[in-house]
Amino acid sequence: MEPGNAIIASDLSTAELRPSRNVVYDREIGVRLLHEDPLSGAEHYLIRYPPGLTSRLHRHTAAHTIVLLEGRLAVNGVVVGPGSYCHFFAGEAMRHEPVDDEGSLFVIIFDGPSDAEALE
Numbered sequence: 001m002e003p004g005n006a007i008i009a010s011d012l013s014t015a016e017l018r019p020s021r022n023v024v025y026d027r028e029i030g031v032r033l034l035h036e037d038p039l040s041g042a043e044h045y046l047i048r049y050p051p052g053l054t055s056r057l058h059r060h061t062a063a064h065t066i067v068l069l070e071g072r073l074a075v076n077g078v079v080v081g082p083g084s085y086c087h088f089f090a091g092e093a094m095r096h097e098p099v100d101d102e103g104s105l106f107v108i109i110f111d112g113p114s115d116a117e118a119l120e
Helices: none
Strands: 018-020 029-036 043-049 064-070 073-075 078-080 085-088 096-098 104-110
Touching (some): 064 073
Antiparallel strands (some): 029 043, 064 104, 073 078, 073 096
C-alpha cells in the first residue's frame, strides 16, 4: 500500500498571506486558506495578526482550535506564547489578540464553516 495524498506546508512563517477585514478586528489581518473540507465544511487557515491589533468580544458557530507559531496572544485574558494550543467550543464568547506591540502567527482550525459574530 502506498501513502495517500497529503497537504504539506514546510515553512508557514514565510507563506504569502492576503489582507482580510473582519468586524471582529480594528484593522486588516493576514490570511491564507490552508485547507477546506467539502464534506464537513471544516476550514484551516494561517493567520497573522499585526502588532497593536485589538479584537472585539465575539463568537463562532463552529468550534475551533488555535496553535500559536510566533508571538504572544491574550486569549480570554490569559497570555500564551509560541507552541500554545487553545480550543474554543462552538458558540462560546471569546477574545484573542496579540500582546502589546507584538504581532503573532497561528494556525486556526474550524470544525465547520467559519463565521464571526461581534458581541460588543
